[in-house]
Amino acid sequence: MSRVLITGGRVVDPSQGLDQVLDLLLVDGQVAELGENLTAPEGTERIDARGLVVTPGLIDVHVHLREPGGEHKETIRSGARAAAAGGFTAVVAMPNTSPPIDNPAAVGFVRAAGMRSGGARVYPAGTITVGQKGEQLAEFGELQEAGAVTVTDDGRPVMNAGVMRLALEYALSFDLPVSVHEEDLNLSYGGSMNEGIIATRLGLTGIPNAAEDVMIARDLFLAELTGGRLHIQHVSTREGVRMIREARARGVRVTAEATPHHFTLTDEAIESYRTNAKMNPPLRSAEDRDAVRQGVADGTLDVIATDHAPHHYDEKEQAFEDAPNGIVGLETAVGLSMSELVHTRLIDLPTLVERMSCAPARAFSLPGGTLRPGSPADVTLIDPDLEWTIDPEQFLSLSRNTPFAGRRVRGRAVRTLVGGVTVWTLPSR
Amino acid sequence: MAQALFPPLGKDLVGLEGLTREQIIGILDTAEPFKEISERPIKKVPVLRGKTIVNAFFENSTRTRISFEFAEKRLSADTVNFSAGGSSVAKGETLVDTARNLEAMRIDMVVIRHSSSGAARFLGERIASNVVNAGDGKHEHPTQALLDMLTIRDHLGRLEGVKVCIVGDILHSRVARSNIIGLRTVGAEVAVCGPATLMPARIEELGVTVFRRVEEAIEWADVLNVLRLQLERMQAGFVPSLREYNRVFGITEERLARAPRQLLILHPGPMNRGVEIDSAVADGPHSVILQQVTNGVAVRMAVLYLLAGGKPEAAEAAKTEVAL
Numbered sequence: 001m002s003r004v005l006i007t008g009g010r011v012v013d014p015s016q017g018l019d020q021v022l023d024l025l026l027v028d029g030q031v032a033e034l035g036e037n038l039t040a041p042e043g044t045e046r047i048d049a050r051g052l053v054v055t056p057g058l059i060d061v062h063v064h065l066r067e068p069g070g071e072h073k074e075t076i077r078s079g080a081r082a083a084a085a086g087g088f089t090a091v092v093a094m095p096n097t098s099p100p101i102d103n104p105a106a107v108g109f110v111r112a113a114g115m116r117s118g119g120a121r122v123y124p125a126g127t128i129t130v131g132q133k134g135e136q137l138a139e140f141g142e143l144q145e146a147g148a149v150t151v152t153d154d155g156r157p158v159m160n161a162g163v164m165r166l167a168l169e170y171a172l173s174f175d176l177p178v179s180v181h182e183e184d185l186n187l188s189y190g191g192s193m194n195e196g197i198i199a200t201r202l203g204l205t206g207i208p209n210a211a212e213d214v215m216i217a218r219d220l221f222l223a224e225l226t227g228g229r230l231h232i233q234h235v236s237t238r239e240g241v242r243m244i245r246e247a248r249a250r251g252v253r254v255t256a257e258a259t260p261h262h263f264t265l266t267d268e269a270i271e272s273y274r275t276n277a278k279m280n281p282p283l284r285s286a287e288d289r290d291a292v293r294q295g296v297a298d299g300t301l302d303v304i305a306t307d308h309a310p311h312h313y314d315e316k317e318q319a320f321e322d323a324p325n326g327i328v329g330l331e332t333a334v335g336l337s338m339s340e341l342v343h344t345r346l347i348d349l350p351t352l353v354e355r356m357s358c359a360p361a362r363a364f365s366l367p368g369g370t371l372r373p374g375s376p377a378d379v380t381l382i383d384p385d386l387e388w389t390i391d392p393e394q395f396l397s398l399s400r401n402t403p404f405a406g407r408r409v410r411g412r413a414v415r416t417l418v419g420g421v422t423v424w425t426l427p428s429r
Numbered sequence: 430m431a432q433a434l435f436p437p438l439g440k441d442l443v444g445l446e447g448l449t450r451e452q453i454i455g456i457l458d459t460a461e462p463f464k465e466i467s468e469r470p471i472k473k474v475p476v477l478r479g480k481t482i483v484n485a486f487f488e489n490s491t492r493t494r495i496s497f498e499f500a501e502k503r504l505s506a507d508t509v510n511f512s513a514g515g516s517s518v519a520k521g522e523t524l525v526d527t528a529r530n531l532e533a534m535r536i537d538m539v540v541i542r543h544s545s546s547g548a549a550r551f552l553g554e555r556i557a558s559n560v561v562n563a564g565d566g567k568h569e570h571p572t573q574a575l576l577d578m579l580t581i582r583d584h585l586g587r588l589e590g591v592k593v594c595i596v597g598d599i600l601h602s603r604v605a606r607s608n609i610i611g612l613r614t615v616g617a618e619v620a621v622c623g624p625a626t627l628m629p630a631r632i633e634e635l636g637v638t639v640f641r642r643v644e645e646a647i648e649w650a651d652v653l654n655v656l657r658l659q660l661e662r663m664q665a666g667f668v669p670s671l672r673e674y675n676r677v678f679g680i681t682e683e684r685l686a687r688a689p690r691q692l693l694i695l696h697p698g699p700m701n702r703g704v705e706i707d708s709a710v711a712d713g714p715h716s717v718i719l720q721q722v723t724n725g726v727a728v729r730m731a732v733l734y735l736l737a738g739g740k741p742e743a744a745e746a747a748k749t750e751v752a753l
Contacts, residue, residue, distance in 0.1 A: 202568060
């Protein structure tokens with residue numbers, strides 16, 4: 001029988017409305033007890049959490065682990081370990097690999113590799129359409145049976161509205177959330193950054209907000225029509241935030257993500273053609289960034305996800321338009337979210353835990369997101385005031401592509417437990 | 430033209446953005462003495478003797494490459510031309526690898542043209558050689574703007590206060606961007622005119638007036654810089670047809686006749702006669718299109734000379750040196 005007793009920490013668990021100093025006992029991979037001055041028999045591993053925040057394990061529902069096909073950027077093992085180092089106890093792996101995860105065998109492969117990783121739990125996502133071609137629905141039932149927790153063509157939108165309607169309807173049979181990358185390719189075609197004065201000055205083709213907005217509008221209407229579970233990834237526009245807010249008020253079943261980069265940076269980060277700030281959807285204006293922040297604060301964007309997108313250094317070492325989209329995010333998410341949202345008093349710590357643990361678990365029907373007795377013993381210990389400098393050389397991810405190198409942040413995950421086992425501890429502690 | 434001291438250009442010329450008025454005027458002034466070299470029977474001075482320059486053209490160009498090559502040869506540099514079609518780029522070599530290889534051959538300068546915006550800057554940041562941007566994507570084409578400014582100054586005697594309207598596809602034009610930046614820096618007033626589909630977002634924030642109708646532009650301007658309408662823009666649906674474009678935005682004799690003053694007509698070439706400009710205008714008395722080409726060589730000589738460490742005040746003396 002394995003026992004872990006975490007003592008003296010500030011337990012923040014919005015799923016139970018908890019925010020107080022308590023002890024937490026984990027037994028055989030499950031939460032056993034929460035209370036004051038808990039005792040445990042000899043042989044129990046003790047973790048002194050005084051001065052730390054003890055939260056249900058953080059869950060990132062949007063990461064790219066690149067395996068199969070892109071193992072030089074990331075493997076399931078390296079990604080799961082990077083996740084643990086960022087304080088995440090579970091991640092949802094996007095299926096836009098090569099080949100894509102559009103069949104049960106591929107889902108099984110991701111799941112098995114995740115189990116062997118020794119890091120965060122890895123939940124596979126399957127594709128919405130076969131080969132991510134946007135034409136024929138993948139076999140949702142078989143994908144789910146093999147372990148897929150959502151379907152998404154992430155990296156690409158489902159351009160055909162009829163196919164999207166069928167996806168939302170068909171997913172109802174399995175109660176699967178349909179996660180969507182919202183981009184009208186006809187409007188974004190050829191674009192490599194946000195449309196605006198900076199793109200004009202740099203001579204780069206811009207992607208207008210409308211490329212995202214028209215698809216968000218379409219899919220909100222389709223979710224309303226079908227009653228399906230829609231999850232909108234990485235919202236970057238003010239209009240998008242507004243439409244999601246209004247749709248939810250009408251009763252549409254929609255959840256939505258904010259990423260740390262979209263609530264931290266604007267397209268000014270592209271100056272000098274910095275390819276490490278190139279991503280899709282692109283970094284947008286200050287008004288958009290502020291709307292995303294507000295969306296996180298009021299719960300319109302109920303999930304914080306990283307869209308962790310590793311790329312090998314030489315792939316980013318190109319002329320801007322030729323470089324791939326995306327940045328790594330697993331190991332910077334807590335520092336950025338704490339610094340940008342909590343320490344600025346935009347939201348409080350329980351709300352952050354809600355956005356990074358409870359809500360993602362609910363949105364994707366995942367175990368975890370709570371410290372109720374009987375739940376998986378997935379726990380993150382956060383030092384809310386630890387100041388540190390983001391140093392990509394220290395990342396456990398195989399890739400280093402971040403625009404945040406050298407940035408000072410405050411707040412960091414210092415220990416991560418999955419199933420009651422410590423999978424990562426900050427080396428200096 | 431009097432030579433004045435001005436701040437050095439730095440290692441590279443990737444664009445006119447960031448240059449001061451003194452630097453831009455300084456380049457134009459330095460170009461003045463070099464104009465005369467092209468008029469001589471033996472068009473050569475030894476200013477860059479022993480220097481190796483690579484013209485790295487990752488994108489097709491005939492006139493810009495030839496103009497640079499003439500400038501280099503007239504300054505006695507050794508030149509090598511490199512074009513993407515016949516290079517390892519076609520085999521997948523990256524820009525940074527190409528740069529490293531060029532560097533390993535101990536060259537002194539690279540003149541680069543590339544289809545990606547920012548490519549010249551990218552190269553300049555990674556190699557020790559001087560880099561001159563001969564056009565990068567939709568970003569800048571600084572020597573074209575400099576030769577346009579030199580040509581305007583030749584005819585109007587000044588740049589400050591001159592009203593220049595750039596007409597055509599502003600969205601995809603590096604010439605337009607460099608002209609806007611350069612002309613505004615030296616005190617000219619700049620406007621743009623073209624179909625709204627070919628106008629970049631928030632262009633007015635660059636300090637330009639936007640005219641929707643070419644008649645308004647003609648009424649306002651002292652100079653029209655007419656840009657080429659690329660055929661692929663029509664195929665991509667930015668404009669419905671060449672015929673319609675000519676009818677609505679074409680610079681015709683008839684339209685110019687209604688101008689309140691005589692306009693100077695520039696065009697960076699190559700021209701689509703009968704599309705953005707009528708032959709009668711292109712070949713007419715107010716067209717300075719061929720002089721732009723002549724000035725292009727002088728401006729490029731000036732830029733190469735200055736980047737190689739030449740002193741602006743010594744440019745006049747440099748032209749009297751005898752080539753061996």
